[in-house]
Amino acid sequence: MxxxxxxxxxxxxxxxxxxxxxxxxxxxxxxxxxxxxxxxxxxxxxxxxxxxxxxxxxxxxxxxxxxxxxxxxxxxxxxxxxxxxxxxxxxxxxxxxxxxxxxxxxxxxxxxxxxxxxxxxxxxxxxxxxxxxxxxxxxxxxxxxxxxxxxxxxxxxxxxxxxxxxxxxxxxxxxxxxxxxxxxxxxxxxxxxxxxxxASFDRPNLSLEVRPGQDRLGQIATFIKQRPGQPGIIYCLSRKSTEQVAEGLRARGINAGFYHAGMNDRDRSAAQEDFINDRLTVIAATVAFGMGIDKSNVRFVIHYNLPKNIESYYQEIGRSGRDGAKAETILFYSYADVSLMQDIIKQEESDLTEVKLAKLERMQHYATGQICRRKMLLSYFGEDLRDNCGNCDICNKPPQYFDGTELAQKALSAIARVEEKAGMNLIIDILRGSGKQEIIDRGYDRIKTFGAGRDISYIDWRQYFEQFLNQGLVEVAHEAFGQLRLTPAGKEVLFNGRSVEMVQARAIREKQAKPQRAAAKGEQVREGLFQILKALRLEIARKNGIPPYLVFNDATLEEMAKEKPLTDEDLRQITGVGDRKLHLYGNQFMDLIRSFVLEKKEEGFSVAGATYLESFELFRKGLSPAQIAEKRDLTEGRVYEHLTYFLEKGEAVDLNRLIQQEELEKVLAVAVREEGEQKLKPIFEALDGAIPYHKIRLALLQKK
Missing domain, CATH: 3.40.50.300 (P-loop containing nucleotide triphosphate hydrolases)
Structure with a gap:
C-alpha cells in the first residue's frame, strides 16, 4: 500500500x-x-x-x-x-x-x-x-x-x-x-x-500526584471546586464508598453521581450516559467503570484508594487526557489501604496469591517513593526516563529530608511502653497528650512519652507513622486488631541510636488558589473563545444525540481557540478536523469564530486576521471595495488585499464585483503574450498602468 x-x-x-x-x-x-x-x-x-x-x-x-x-x-x-x-x-x-x-x-x-x-x-x-x-x-x-x-x-x-x-x-x-x-x-x-x-508508556500530558489519605473527601471537593465544569472520575474500592463519595460531593454543591456493578442495568446505563454526555460532571465508580467508555475529555482521575497493582493504576489514570490536552491524576495513600488489599488478596486463595501480593508491594513502593513518579512508573514497564519529568508532585515540590531519629525514638518508645498493645491511632493520641477516657483508664497518661509529641499535628503524625512502616521500623499485627509491633530495625533505632532519615510531612489540604496576575489579553481571548466553542459543541451534541467529544475533543477546540481559523482551509489544518467533520460542523464553528474575532476587534483586542475578516464580511453584505475602503478608512488596494486573501484560501468571492471582464481579458492576454509572465510589474507596465496592481493579482489568480 x-x-x-x-x-x-x-x-x-x-x-x-x-x-x-x-x-x-x-x-x-x-x-x-x-x-x-x-x-x-x-x-x-x-x-x-x-x-x-x-x-x-x-x-x-x-x-x-x-x-x-x-x-x-x-x-x-x-x-x-x-x-x-x-x-x-x-x-x-x-x-x-x-x-x-x-x-x-x-x-x-x-x-x-x-x-x-x-x-x-x-x-x-x-x-x-x-x-x-x-x-x-x-x-x-x-x-x-x-x-x-x-x-x-x-x-x-x-x-x-x-x-x-x-x-x-x-x-x-x-x-x-x-x-x-x-x-x-x-x-x-x-x-x-x-x-x-x-510504544512508550509515557503520557507527558498527565500530571502525577500522591497525597496522604486523610480527609480525602474534603481534599477532593476543594480540588474539584477549583476546576469548575471539568469532567473527572473518582475510583473507589467498594460499591458503598462510591455512593458515599458521590453523596458527600453533592452535599458540597458538586454535580456528582456514582457507578458500580450492584446497580440495576437501567441506573448503571443512565449514570454512564449522563457522564459521557456531560450532564454529570464527576462520577465516583468502582474500577469496572471506564473500560466501557471512550470519553476523551476526562480532565482528572482520582484514586480514593490504593489500586491493587501498577497495571491497574496505569490503565485507570490513562482514562484521563485521551485527547492529548493536560489532565491531572491524584492517588490517595495510607497503610490501611495496603493492609485491606493484602487481606482481600489472601482471602481469594488463588494460585497467584504471591504474585498479586508482590504486585501490590510494587504499587506501595510507587505511592511512598521519593523520586520522580514518572521515572518509577515507566521503570515498571521496562522504560528508562533519563530526566525528571517536571510534572509530578515530587518534581514540583521535592521532599524535604531531616534527621528523624529523635522523632522516631519518641514514637517507638511509646509503642514499647504500652507493651505493643495499641494501634496507630491510640499511639498518636498518647504522643499528643490526649485526654481520651481510654488512655486514662489504661494508665497510658502516666507513661514517660505521654504528650512527648504534642507539638506535631495528628495528620502529620499519621504521615510519619506511614514512613516508620515503610522503613520497616514497625509492623502491624493484623491478627491482633492492628496493634503496632517493634521490628528488629525499630529496636536498633530505639535502643542503639541508629539514625533515621525522614521526609517532612506535607500539607494535605488543597491550597487556596492565590490571586493570579491578570492574564494577558491574548490568554483572555483564547480562553473566552474556548468556552464558547465548548458551548456550541454541547449544543450540537445534544441536538444529534451524541457525546460532545464525538463532535470535536477538547484538544481540537483548544487549537481552534489558539489559531482562530477563518476559512475552510485554515480549519482543515486543525488537528482532529477531517473531511467528514468539516462538512458536518465546519460552517457552525467557522461562523462562531468569525463573529468572536470581529466582536473582540470592536472591544479593542488585537486579534490576528480580524481586519481582513471585517473587510470580507462587509463585502459579503454587498458593499463594494470602494465603499469598504471609505467605511474603514483604508485604501482600496488594501481592501483588495484582504479579499484576495480569502479568495486564495478557497472562500467564495464574486470576482465579477472586483474586476470587470474587459480588465480580466487584458491582463490575461498580456500574461499569455509574455509567455506565462506571473510577475505584476511587467504586466502593469505593459498596460501603461491602466489597471492597478491589486486587480492584476486577482486576474492572475483567476488564471490559475
Whole structure:
C-alpha cells in the first residue's frame, strides 16, 4: 500500500497530519499480512492501527472487544468520521443482527465490532467463513492471559481464529502487559512469529500526584471546586464508598453521581450516559467503570484508594487526557489501604496469591517513593526516563529530608511502653497528650512519652507513622486488631541510636488558589473563545444525540481557540478536523469564530486576521471595495488585499464585483503574450498602468 495514500486517508477520516510513534510501522505490518502484538498506552492511538488498514483494504476488519457498552460509542464515532462500521452484540434484536450480517456479506462495512462470547458462538463461525475478512484486531488482549491483571476466560477460546482464517493477520492490542503476559498472548492466540511493538508508556500530558489519605473527601471537593465544569472520575474500592463519595460531593454543591456493578442495568446505563454526555460532571465508580467508555475529555482521575497493582493504576489514570490536552491524576495513600488489599488478596486463595501480593508491594513502593513518579512508573514497564519529568508532585515540590531519629525514638518508645498493645491511632493520641477516657483508664497518661509529641499535628503524625512502616521500623499485627509491633530495625533505632532519615510531612489540604496576575489579553481571548466553542459543541451534541467529544475533543477546540481559523482551509489544518467533520460542523464553528474575532476587534483586542475578516464580511453584505475602503478608512488596494486573501484560501468571492471582464481579458492576454509572465510589474507596465496592481493579482489568480 502506498504510504502517501495512507497519509491522505489519515487526514481525511481522522483529521491528523502525522502518525504517532509506531503507528505507521504497525499499519505496514498489517498490509504485509503479518501478526503483531501492540503495547500502547491508553490514548496512544491503538485504534488507528486497525481502523485505517480496515478502511483501505478490501473486506472488513473484525474487532474483538469485551466491552459491549463501548461498541456503540466507537461505531458512532467512526460514522462521525465518515467510516462505515457496525457491531454485533446482545443489545441488537434478531432483525437488526440480520441487517448487520447482510452488510458484512455485501462489503458495506469496513469494521465489525463483536464481543468474544459472540465471536466464539457456533452461530458466528459460518459468518466468518462466508465474509471477506481482512484483519482481526483483538482489543484488551491482556484479558487472554491468566498472568494479566484482568483475566477473562472467554478470551482463551480465540485460538481458533488462526485456523479458521489462515492468511488473515491478527493484531493483539493492549495498554498494559508485562513480559509474561506478552508471551502468554502470543501462545494463547497461536500467533505466527508476531512482531512486538512496544510504544512508550509515557503520557507527558498527565500530571502525577500522591497525597496522604486523610480527609480525602474534603481534599477532593476543594480540588474539584477549583476546576469548575471539568469532567473527572473518582475510583473507589467498594460499591458503598462510591455512593458515599458521590453523596458527600453533592452535599458540597458538586454535580456528582456514582457507578458500580450492584446497580440495576437501567441506573448503571443512565449514570454512564449522563457522564459521557456531560450532564454529570464527576462520577465516583468502582474500577469496572471506564473500560466501557471512550470519553476523551476526562480532565482528572482520582484514586480514593490504593489500586491493587501498577497495571491497574496505569490503565485507570490513562482514562484521563485521551485527547492529548493536560489532565491531572491524584492517588490517595495510607497503610490501611495496603493492609485491606493484602487481606482481600489472601482471602481469594488463588494460585497467584504471591504474585498479586508482590504486585501490590510494587504499587506501595510507587505511592511512598521519593523520586520522580514518572521515572518509577515507566521503570515498571521496562522504560528508562533519563530526566525528571517536571510534572509530578515530587518534581514540583521535592521532599524535604531531616534527621528523624529523635522523632522516631519518641514514637517507638511509646509503642514499647504500652507493651505493643495499641494501634496507630491510640499511639498518636498518647504522643499528643490526649485526654481520651481510654488512655486514662489504661494508665497510658502516666507513661514517660505521654504528650512527648504534642507539638506535631495528628495528620502529620499519621504521615510519619506511614514512613516508620515503610522503613520497616514497625509492623502491624493484623491478627491482633492492628496493634503496632517493634521490628528488629525499630529496636536498633530505639535502643542503639541508629539514625533515621525522614521526609517532612506535607500539607494535605488543597491550597487556596492565590490571586493570579491578570492574564494577558491574548490568554483572555483564547480562553473566552474556548468556552464558547465548548458551548456550541454541547449544543450540537445534544441536538444529534451524541457525546460532545464525538463532535470535536477538547484538544481540537483548544487549537481552534489558539489559531482562530477563518476559512475552510485554515480549519482543515486543525488537528482532529477531517473531511467528514468539516462538512458536518465546519460552517457552525467557522461562523462562531468569525463573529468572536470581529466582536473582540470592536472591544479593542488585537486579534490576528480580524481586519481582513471585517473587510470580507462587509463585502459579503454587498458593499463594494470602494465603499469598504471609505467605511474603514483604508485604501482600496488594501481592501483588495484582504479579499484576495480569502479568495486564495478557497472562500467564495464574486470576482465579477472586483474586476470587470474587459480588465480580466487584458491582463490575461498580456500574461499569455509574455509567455506565462506571473510577475505584476511587467504586466502593469505593459498596460501603461491602466489597471492597478491589486486587480492584476486577482486576474492572475483567476488564471490559475
Amino acid at each position: 502506498d504510504m502517501v495514500t495512507v497519509h491522505e486517508a489519515l487526514k481525511k477520516y481522522f483529521g491528523f497530519d502525522t502518525f504517532r510513534p509506531l503507528q505507521a510501522e504497525i499499519i505496514q505490518q498489517v498490509f504485509d499480512g503479518k501478526d503483531s502484538i501492540v503495547l500502547m498506552p491508553t490514548g496512544g492511538g491503538k485504534s488507528i492501527c486497525y481502523q485505517l488498514p480496515a478502511i483501505l483494504m478490501p473486506g472488513a476488519c473484525v474487532v474483538v472487544s469485551p466491552l459491549i457498552s463501548l461498541m456503540k460509542d466507537q461505531v458512532e464515532g467512526l460514522w462521525g468520521n465518515g467510516v462505515k462500521a457496525s457491531f454485533l452484540n446482545s443489545t441488537l434484536d434478531p432483525l437488526e443482527q440480520r441487517m448487520v450480517e447482510d452488510e458484512l456479506f455485501q462489503g458495506a462495512i469496513d469494521l465489525l465490532y463483536v464481543s468474544p462470547e459472540r465471536l466464539t458462538s457456533k452461530e458466528f463461525l459460518p459468518l466468518l467463513r462466508r465474509a471477506k475478512i481482512n484483519l482481526v484486531a483483538i482489543d484488551e488482549a491482556h484479558c487472554i492471559s491468566s498472568w494479566g491483571h484482568d483475566f477473562r476466560p472467554e478470551y482463551t477460546q480465540l485460538k481458533f481464529l488462526k485456523q479458521e482464517l489462515p492468511g488473515v493477520p491478527i493484531l493483539a492490542l493492549t495498554a498494559t502487559a508485562d513480559r509474561l503476559t506478552r508471551l502468554d498472548i502470543a501462545e494463547q492466540l497461536a500467533l505466527d512469529n508476531p512482531e512486538l511493538f512496544l
